[in-house]
Amino acid sequence: MTDPLVDIRDLSLWYEKFKALDNISTSFSSGRCVVICGPSGSGKSSLLRCINRLEEFQEGDVLFEGQSLRECPNIAALRSNIGMVFQHFELYPHMSILDNITLAPRHAKGKSKADAEALAHTLLERVDIADQAKKYPAELSGGQQQRAAIARALALEPKLMLFDEPTSALDPEMIVEVLRVMRDLAKDGMTMLVVTHEMVFAREVSDEIIFMDDGKIVERKETDDFFSNPHSKRAQDFLDRILMKI
């Protein structure tokens, strides 16, 4: 396994004239769970979306397992090694949960229908909705949908999982069931990058915290260190505000 798994070099991203990411350089190693936090508009999601080139960045580069995304000849194949989970789940509403999960394994990874379905059933069991395989997304609760979406991402047998505010659209009790699945994933050694406002999850589960503001990484620390001893004034203020809320 190449280390670091993801290497970000002088990355900048503009939306028209707005500079969303400002010359970011950092890297992520295998087996770690890193939480990216910061005020809204700070570039957290943009950074995440550059890692599988869902955003076409204008400057710098991202290396995944040493492969440059900018010069990647087959970006689809590279993406099929990275699972992604979205704020609004984005399950395909016209397909059953089972078909949602088997689509990419079959067509992007060339698995047979039987293999893909066997894998899907295992994953559905893992996220605790084994009995929902035949249902359609809109027939499930929000928490169940997000867990199905996690199963769909895991079906790629990914080397990296990206979570883009996975609990922001959920009710409190559903948040817990999704976070529990994510915690178990991290425990099993999955490499995870998580954009979230769930500071309890960050403190309990993550290995490292990245704090972003204004398109820059302001601070990156081991989790315990970040919470007990935030270095920058902006991170301190952010933590104060967020923890006060609880």
Next chain:
Amino acid sequence: MTLKYDFDWPMLLEDPYREWIIEGFINTVYLSLMAWGIALMIGIFIGTIRMTRSPMLRFIGTVYVEFFRNIPLLVQLFVWFFVFPLMLPHDWMMSWNRLPHVPFLTALLALSLFTAARVAEHIRSGISSIPKGQFDAATSSGLTQVQMYRYVIIPYAFRVMIPTIASEFLTIFKNSALTLTIGVSEITSAAKSIEAWSFHGIEAYSVASVTYMTTTATVVLFMGWLEHRLRIPGLIAKK
């Protein structure tokens, strides 16, 4: 005031009228269904390329739609029938003219291409109604652009668009009447001939009207069935 008109409905069952009606009915249904199949394929293709990232493909799609949508169907029929063969190299023109059923083929071509432009516009609006996150989800999972449209975007858009697509399907039956102007023996042309031979215009055009109404009613029933069958459970409400 009484209508001075001698009704003669049974005459419709006598030859040659009966034959003309059967031929007209078959031609109308054939022409419409075949044109519909072709229009759907071209329309989905054109509508989809107008939504891709490639400026070249989008340009081709836009030119197609604006060209075929903005010229009246009647003019297009005449252009295909009278002008198009003249623009072919001489040998080609000769072999085109020697084909059997040239009016029918020309009508099929014109009706398909015209309807495809309208279908393309519906497909485009259907695709733009799909949340951006669906594209992100499909792309991030490693599907290629073609696979994304084939498995995710078009099937989803199609379900949303069934009612508009259905009304386009009805229109093609009604538009097929125009093809009598280039000599296709469809049902309106049969009615016109019957009227000219027998002076029984009411009976003749009743047959044509009833034909259109029954074929379109069949389409409405079929599309309703399809809409129900493809209904997305939990998302699009039962009726």
